[in-house]
Amino acid sequence: MTSVWLVRHGETEWSASGRHTSRTDLPLTATGERQARDVGGRLHDRDFDAVLTSPRLRARRTAELAGYPEATVDPDLVEWDYGEYEGVTTAKIREQVPGWTVWTHPVPGGESAAHVAERLDRVVDRLRAYPGRALVFAHAHALRALAARWLGEPVATGRHLRLDTATVSVLGDDRGTPVVVRWNA
Numbered sequence: 001m002t003s004v005w006l007v008r009h010g011e012t013e014w015s016a017s018g019r020h021t022s023r024t025d026l027p028l029t030a031t032g033e034r035q036a037r038d039v040g041g042r043l044h045d046r047d048f049d050a051v052l053t054s055p056r057l058r059a060r061r062t063a064e065l066a067g068y069p070e071a072t073v074d075p076d077l078v079e080w081d082y083g084e085y086e087g088v089t090t091a092k093i094r095e096q097v098p099g100w101t102v103w104t105h106p107v108p109g110g111e112s113a114a115h116v117a118e119r120l121d122r123v124v125d126r127l128r129a130y131p132g133r134a135l136v137f138a139h140a141h142a143l144r145a146l147a148a149r150w151l152g153e154p155v156a157t158g159r160h161l162r163l164d165t166a167t168v169s170v171l172g173d174d175r176g177t178p179v180v181v182r183w184n185a
Helices: 013-017 030-043 057-065 090-096 113-129 140-150 155-160
Strands: 003-008 050-053 133-138 168-174 177-182
Touching: 003 030, 003 140, 030 057, 030 168, 050 057, 057 133, 113 133, 113 140, 113 155, 133 140, 140 155, 140 168
Parallel strands: 003 133, 050 133
Antiparallel strands: 003 168, 168 177
């Protein structure tokens, strides 16, 4: 049985202020570095058959500080590309586009939900190929969308899965049915 452990990266300046961060390669804050070390303490007694990380600095640094410096970089694990909304908060976007969410509205110059689903489906396929336990370091919207795709649901189902910085979530299988074992712990 495959189980997939998901870790959202530690805090950055923009995650702390609610600014959408995809391509901007921000470092972790001091709090984010502490969070990453704490995550490592929660994972230290587990063995993983594969460890993957987004190529973004914040995810790679979280993996390193958690004790997984040799994590394999997977370009498909990057955050949802926010295009023109990079660095902008949802509240600011909603001043121009009332009710906007990344889950339900277009992202000018960024990725569509269909594109996000396509690349995260590749990740799901690779994860299902591992015979045991995999560990993934990535980003809030990407991991929420990954969980939705793991369950066989549309990317937009991720809107129901809040994900805080430096949290651990687990996806698995229950008698042949993909499930969320633990979320946002």
